[in-house]
Amino acid sequence: MIETKNIITCSGINKNYAGTQVVSNFNVSIKEAQTVALLGNNGAGKTTVLNMISGSLRPSSGSISFFNNPELTSRNPMVKSNIGIVSESTYLNEEMTVTENLLFFESLYRSKSDDNHIDLLLESFSLSQRKEQRISTLSRGWKQRVSLARSLINKPSILLLDEPEVGLDQNIRDSLPTMLSRVNPNITIILATHNLDLAKSICSRGLLMEDGKIKKDIIDFAHISNLEFNDTSGNNND
Amino acid sequence: MTDSLRIPHIPKQIFILLKRELLLEIRSKEQITVMVIFALTSILIFQFSFELRTGNVQIFLPGILWISMLFASSLSIDRSMTRDSQTGVIQGMLFTPVDPISIFISKVLANTLFLLALNLILLPAISLLLNTSLPNYQLLPVIVLGAIGLSATGTIVSASLTNMKSRASLLPIILFPLLFPVVLSSTTASGMIIDGYSWDEYSKWIGVLLSYDIIFIVTSSLIFSYAVEA
Numbered sequence: 001m002i003e004t005k006n007i008i009t010c011s012g013i014n015k016n017y018a019g020t021q022v023v024s025n026f027n028v029s030i031k032e033a034q035t036v037a038l039l040g041n042n043g044a045g046k047t048t049v050l051n052m053i054s055g056s057l058r059p060s061s062g063s064i065s066f067f068n069n070p071e072l073t074s075r076n077p078m079v080k081s082n083i084g085i086v087s088e089s090t091y092l093n094e095e096m097t098v099t100e101n102l103l104f105f106e107s108l109y110r111s112k113s114d115d116n117h118i119d120l121l122l123e124s125f126s127l128s129q130r131k132e133q134r135i136s137t138l139s140r141g142w143k144q145r146v147s148l149a150r151s152l153i154n155k156p157s158i159l160l161l162d163e164p165e166v167g168l169d170q171n172i173r174d175s176l177p178t179m180l181s182r183v184n185p186n187i188t189i190i191l192a193t194h195n196l197d198l199a200k201s202i203c204s205r206g207l208l209m210e211d212g213k214i215k216k217d218i219i220d221f222a223h224i225s226n227l228e229f230n231d232t233s234g235n236n237n238d
Numbered sequence: 239m240t241d242s243l244r245i246p247h248i249p250k251q252i253f254i255l256l257k258r259e260l261l262l263e264i265r266s267k268e269q270i271t272v273m274v275i276f277a278l279t280s281i282l283i284f285q286f287s288f289e290l291r292t293g294n295v296q297i298f299l300p301g302i303l304w305i306s307m308l309f310a311s312s313l314s315i316d317r318s319m320t321r322d323s324q325t326g327v328i329q330g331m332l333f334t335p336v337d338p339i340s341i342f343i344s345k346v347l348a349n350t351l352f353l354l355a356l357n358l359i360l361l362p363a364i365s366l367l368l369n370t371s372l373p374n375y376q377l378l379p380v381i382v383l384g385a386i387g388l389s390a391t392g393t394i395v396s397a398s399l400t401n402m403k404s405r406a407s408l409l410p411i412i413l414f415p416l417l418f419p420v421v422l423s424s425t426t427a428s429g430m431i432i433d434g435y436s437w438d439e440y441s442k443w444i445g446v447l448l449s450y451d452i453i454f455i456v457t458s459s460l461i462f463s464y465a466v467e468a
């Protein structure tokens with residue numbers, strides 16, 4: 001069996017907000033092309049962990065490194081070139097069209113535009129009909145699709161998804177794993193969600209979090225039948 | 239793993255980001271509209287209030303010009319940062335490999351261009367309303383350097399207050415004292431130019447403005463990413 005290398009290494013991460021410990025001694029190594037779900041109730045620390053991996057939050061202590069290189073942190077431009085992010089905020093320019101937004105973000109990653117890739121993203125997220133519409137005229141669900149397309153504009157090797165299902169129709173949710181693998185079949189995904197079905201459809205490994213700590217690390221996650229947390233998708237996992 | 243060799247260099251990043259700022263302003267017309275209405279209203283108020291008291295409003299010309307610029311710029315520049323933080327675009331840009339310095343410089347350039355555009359309306363309006371003629375070409379370096387100072391300071395202060403709840407009340411409290419050297423040197427230099435002083439006499443104030451701009455742009459560029467950090 002070929003040994004895959006660690007693409008993200010979190011070592012002893014702690015995060016405090018005004019004296020409250022939000023994430024405590026978080027240690028995890030994620031291998032290339034691994035798909036990991038961060039699961040847990042509200043306040044478990046899922047989003048904080050994602051924010052620290054993306055670099056938008058600094059850990060109070062501990063370190064996060066990428067590509068098996070302790071010197072590569074999330075602030076490094078090469079690391080940033082390899083990360084795509086979807087979160088509650090869409091990060092889109094409201095007064096620009098769908099295509100303009102994709103072209104704008106693409107231009108920040110690479111000097112030459114790749115029209116085929118943009119066409120693939122527009123098609124994958126069924127955005128071709130709306131590509132000339134301004135973001136301000138789109139509904140929350142359509143904005144979320146554009147946000148997903150934006151997160152893949154740089155052909156990332158790491159994708160951080162913070163509750164990407166918010167605002168998406170059921171059919172888009174169902175086809176999300178296919179869309180993601182179509183853009184990059186070897187992508188490493190970290191997904192923070194309450195939705196166990198979505199997590200199982202995308203991820204092969206699950207990290208159940210509670211009070212900022214990893215409670216369970218489930219390697220054969222797709223076959224797990226229940227977990228002790230409140231799944232907001234309607235499934236009873238208690 | 240994608241390498242970073244294809245990331246655009248800093249001048250190109252600034253160009254891309256500046257193009258975005260201008261496109262958004264052309265579409266929304268938020269900043270220019272706010273600035274023009276506010277500046278013209280201020281001039282009218284100054285004209286009526288000073289003329290009633292003194293009968294000669296022309297001696298207040300430099301003060302009227304720069305106070306109008308100061309207030310108009312503080313409203314407009316803050317709008318630029320608030321728009322980007324509300325939509326999350328500023329965070330979205332920081333997730334990309336773009337250098338935060340490029341984001342700051344593009345915002346300063348865009349805001350400076352908007353302030354210069356404001357002057358295209360403001361100077362003729364002052365000449366018309368106050369019945370005077372302004373030496374526009376000699377005022378140009380003062381206006382350009384003053385606009386850069388207002389933009390750089392406004393952008394970094396606005397960026398630092400992005401995530402604060404009391405930003406509306408804090409902005410003028412922090413911004414106006416910091417802008418004191420800009421307003422003082424711009425007003426004095428403009429007054430001396432209008433009164434017909436020579437370059438040798440007013441150039442020291444241009445020097446003060448230039449020094450302020452350089453110091454503020456360099457230091458603000460370095461702290462911009464910390465200022466906008468969530």
